[in-house]
Amino acid sequence: MEPTDSLQYQQFMERINRGDRIEAEDWMPDDYRQQLIRLISMHGISEIMGALPEKEWVPKAPTLFRKLAIMAKVQDEMGHGQLLIRVAEDLMAPLGKNREDLMEDLFTGRLKFHNVFHMATPTWADAGVIGWLVDGAAIITQGMSLSCSYGPYARALARIVEEEGFHIQHGESICMELAEGTPVQRQMLQESLERWWPALLMFFGPPEGNQLSTHQQKNLDYKIRSKTNEELRQKFLTKYVPRIRSLGLVIPDPTLSQDPVTKVWQYAQPDWTLFRQIVNNQGPRSQARLGLRQMSYQEGQWVRRVLAMTTPAAV
Amino acid sequence: MSDAISFDVYEVFVQLEPMSAHQHQFNVLASSPEMALELGYENFCRRTGAVSLWVVKRDAIHKWTQDNFSGKERLAKTYRTTEDYKYLKDKWRHYRENPMTQEGPRNGRTAD
Numbered sequence: 001m002e003p004t005d006s007l008q009y010q011q012f013m014e015r016i017n018r019g020d021r022i023e024a025e026d027w028m029p030d031d032y033r034q035q036l037i038r039l040i041s042m043h044g045i046s047e048i049m050g051a052l053p054e055k056e057w058v059p060k061a062p063t064l065f066r067k068l069a070i071m072a073k074v075q076d077e078m079g080h081g082q083l084l085i086r087v088a089e090d091l092m093a094p095l096g097k098n099r100e101d102l103m104e105d106l107f108t109g110r111l112k113f114h115n116v117f118h119m120a121t122p123t124w125a126d127a128g129v130i131g132w133l134v135d136g137a138a139i140i141t142q143g144m145s146l147s148c149s150y151g152p153y154a155r156a157l158a159r160i161v162e163e164e165g166f167h168i169q170h171g172e173s174i175c176m177e178l179a180e181g182t183p184v185q186r187q188m189l190q191e192s193l194e195r196w197w198p199a200l201l202m203f204f205g206p207p208e209g210n211q212l213s214t215h216q217q218k219n220l221d222y223k224i225r226s227k228t229n230e231e232l233r234q235k236f237l238t239k240y241v242p243r244i245r246s247l248g249l250v251i252p253d254p255t256l257s258q259d260p261v262t263k264v265w266q267y268a269q270p271d272w273t274l275f276r277q278i279v280n281n282q283g284p285r286s287q288a289r290l291g292l293r294q295m296s297y298q299e300g301q302w303v304r305r306v307l308a309m310t311t312p313a314a315v
Numbered sequence: 316m317s318d319a320i321s322f323d324v325y326e327v328f329v330q331l332e333p334m335s336a337h338q339h340q341f342n343v344l345a346s347s348p349e350m351a352l353e354l355g356y357e358n359f360c361r362r363t364g365a366v367s368l369w370v371v372k373r374d375a376i377h378k379w380t381q382d383n384f385s386g387k388e389r390l391a392k393t394y395r396t397t398e399d400y401k402y403l404k405d406k407w408r409h410y411r412e413n414p415m416t417q418e419g420p421r422n423g424r425t426a427d
Binding site: 020023025026075079082083086089090099100155156159163304305307308 | 320321322324340341342343344346347350354357358361362380381
């Protein structure tokens with residue numbers, strides 16, 4: 001690793017501090033590159049794994065309109081994965097790695113994907129809650145990352161955030177319809193909220209307390225991120241608790257309250273031990289989804305080989 | 316044959332309207348220009364449509380970046396723009412109201 005007193009490092013930090021965007025071929029410290037690879041490959045693979053829970057509802061969507069809309073959303077998520085994996089690949093290229101290595105890392109468990117995409121989606125309300133609240137949570141994180149010091153990631157996010165706007169309204173529309181529906185439909189939505197609430201709190205990662213992890217401190221110093229997990233979670237609560245309640249839904253946490261002066265939310269901590277199990281592929285649907293991903297990767301291998309043998313046309 | 320599969324990176328440019336410029340979108344990984352065009356269309360035109368789509372192999376692009384521009388910072392070159400000619404508008408208004416005679420301005424020149 002470069003000594004932090006080297007001229008190159010100091011010039012790099014000057015660029016970061018004056019708000020420059022760093023590009024793929026610019027000089028960057030190894031740990032900046034590593035932090036980005038870690039973050040962006042996890043984000044990219046989560047988009048792809050995140051399409052799977054919703055994909056389960058494509059054949060079972062209640063109307064043709066809903067089926068077309070959820071298919072479009074699944075396609076968007078795969079597209080986001082492609083964009084982000086390209087960003088990660090350019091960062092990994094000097095290390096001699098590419099997307100095949102990412103897929104291998106996913107299958108061996110070295111590369112994690114977001115906790116929410118390990119969860120089951122037993123009812124149509126889950127498809128709605130994923131769009132409304134999971135994508136709602138994601139857009140809070142991604143909105144922050146638009147100011148990321150790494151240009152290609154920020155530019156990919158600008159496209160992604162634009163499409164997430166459609167996803168959220170798609171989810172809101174499903175949830176709104178259920179909330180305005182029969183007692184059975186309302187019950188289905190309430191149960192889905194109860195199923196997803198702990199996962200939504202976990203989405204932002206463990207609260208830091210007064211101690212930032214080394215990774216987080218680095219990410220803040222390098223302006224890869226600008227807010228802590230807890231700041232993002234507080235933002236989510238402020239935005240969504242009133243909306244959830246306005247649909248007459250009950251959040252499964254009797255201790256949830258907002259300090260009227262400081263505006264800080266108090267909430268029951270989710271089970272962080274369970275969180276670690278989930279992200280280590282021990283969640284309810286982890287193995288099934290990894291299995292599906294692995295099978296489709298292996299079954300597509302011959303296609304990629306054939307494509308790689310294609311003689312490029314004259315350009 | 317090696318198992319490693321090597322595709323190329325293509326940068327994608329989309330023209331949305333006949334009078335707009337092709338705008339760089341992002342890049343895709345593809346085995347051929349045809350595949351890059353398909354991926355480019357799916358990824359960047361599926362909502363907006365397009366009138367034209369270009370893909371360019373990344374290594375065919377020659378470029379300058381920040382470092383190349385040092386020493387080339389722009390001086391204030393108002394003579395390249397309309398900045399230096401703003402006074403003309405007032406002159407035209409003045410002479411619309413007080414046309415010159417064949418001898419020139421009636422009361423001498425207007426103030427600059």
